[in-house]
Amino acid sequence: MQNRLVQRRPFMTGCLMLLLGENPSHGYEVTDRLKQWGFDLAGPGPVYRELRMLEEAGLVTSAWSAPQSGPVPRVYELTDEGRAALDQASDDLEGLRTLIDQFQARYRELAAAAPPPRPAPLVNQAPPADGQAPAGDGQAQAPAPAARRARRGRRSAT
16 A cells, blocks of 8 residues: 555545446445556455445445356445435535646646745754853843742842
8 A cells, every 4th residue: 555645535435436327336346446546445345335335325226246156246336316426526526626726736836936945953052151041132131040040049048
């Protein structure tokens, strides 16, 4: 599995519904088709969980297919409600396309620009021996914590 900053997983439901709209399929077949789109799936588990949730929501229906050899697979297909949800997913993705286009345009501008100057690193300096912070700009500086504690001790002794 690839380590990506921007994951494709949030788009899996819409892509899964599109694949089922194109061709009713069983979970393993849909998993293979999602992998061709670059989805990082270690196995069919996430696809079957999503199919189950879509079926519970009434967006997908399933039926046992005629056995050919081996275990009998369930074939999943979109319901009418699923097709309406797929229409909504398409509209939602169109809005994301605008966001992605804007992101890419701004990124290209940023990448073409010279990198901003980096601030000089701060140098750790030891405080002066008297406990006073150095006065660099002529402004009165607050005493260092050790100096304040020492003064408090002197006040209470008098």
